[in-house]
Amino acid sequence: MKSLDVKVWSVRKRDTKTPSYGVRWYVAGNVFSDTFRTKALADHYRSKLMRAMRDGEEFDSESGLPASLQEEAASVTWYSFALRYLAMKWPHAAPNTRDGINESLTSITLALLDERAGRPSDTSLRRALRNWAFVLPGPDAREVPDDVLNVLHWVAKASRPLADLADPAVARQVLDSLKLKLDGTAAAAETVRRKRRTLVNAAGYAVDLGELQENPITAIRWQKPKVSNQVDPRVVANPEQVRNLLTAVSYVGGYRRARGRRLVGLFACMYFGGLRPAEAVGLAETDLALPDQGWGSALLHRTRPSVGRKWTDTGETHDDRGLKNRPTEDVRRVPIPPQLVRVLREHLDTFGTATDGRLFFSESGAVVPSSTYYRVWQEARALALPTAVAASPLASRPYDLRHSALSTWLNAGVDPTEVAERAGNSVEVLLTRYTKCLDGRHEVANRRIEELLREYE
Structure with a gap:
């Protein structure tokens, strides 16, 4: 490390389909640049470079960054970022949504841990994350058992940098891990999709904060598990x-x-x-x-x-x-x-x-x-x-009574708009979910077609 001259260029809008803003600067004749989603984020980063130059910080000739920004980049782990993301989402989320976010962040965090000496058992890790780390108020505001504190301290040290998600291989590894339960068996398709939604949303928040340049998860060509939203007619x-x-x-x-x-x-x-x-x-x-x-x-x-x-x-x-x-x-x-x-x-x-x-x-x-x-x-x-x-699956859950009700109304010929209004659904969702339960509709359609053809015989 040695002192280098630096010149910071003004922020400019790049000519791309997705608007972004770039910062370019010189270090000892070499050009460095970085791009950001918004002009405010780019200006903020430019200000950090200018402040480092005014303070006489040393700049690295390979990365082009002052020591303060290098330390800042290295300190942002997935775990520390996940806690910030949770604090942002929690106040506006419904309780069941909070539970889902908690479960998703736990699974993602487990997939982004380095091999480090003293690793706790998977059960201890999951219990500490589910019951303490990803619940508000967090561990800092509650009395936490010493064994849990030790586990969370290990997680903070072993968590990989948030920037690792920008590596397609790492991002794909995390996505693939969401397909499995703790016992190694396949997770339900809806569970996998819900966890992926949380990961995509969290990565988007990292972009908003300037921690990532773009959302790396949406760029991965990954086979999403297929989820059937249709009601099984056997439960009706x-x-x-x-x-x-x-x-x-x-x-x-x-x-x-x-x-x-x-x-x-x-x-x-x-x-x-x-x-x-x-x-x-x-x-x-x-x-x-x-x-x-x-x-x-x-x-x-x-x-x-x-x-x-x-x-x-x-x-x-x-x-x-x-x-x-x-x-x-x-x-x-x-x-x-x-x-x-x-x-x-x-x-x-x-x-x-x-x-x-x-x-x-x-x-x-x-x-x-x-x-x-x-x-x-x-x-x-x-x-x-x-x-x-x-x-059999017939009425196996109390909720299946609602499925039976809506299927009965539709098969009775009640207008789908009226059924949707009574049920609190959209017509599109209603017909998509209950299409397999409309047992009598094919016969009605066949009869009408047959009557029409007979008129021309």
């Missing part, structure tokens, strides 16, 4: 099967404890009203219009998804949010048939409401956990279905 139950299942629910847990009876209305809302489980859990008496005869309605505006305490701002197991994929204050009016009106009126007469007006609650008055109604549903399936059918 017919009205008779659903009626038997709801009856079986009322027998779960005995009559006096009513472990199943207090949830009959919850499952009925998913089938007769097409509600999502989190929408049904958050339903209150004031949201309902239940006439003595005929159709009623439900005004949906609240969901209570079960997500876990560490992902919510309140520290409660259930989040309290607006409707899925809608503005916070948006509402959705859902007509409900007389069958559901009768079930809900009977539920209110028998169990009343929780202190905040919710229809469905545990014996202690708390929000019904997803694990509770899932267990009740599995017991009801064993009671209501023949052994062979119970072993």
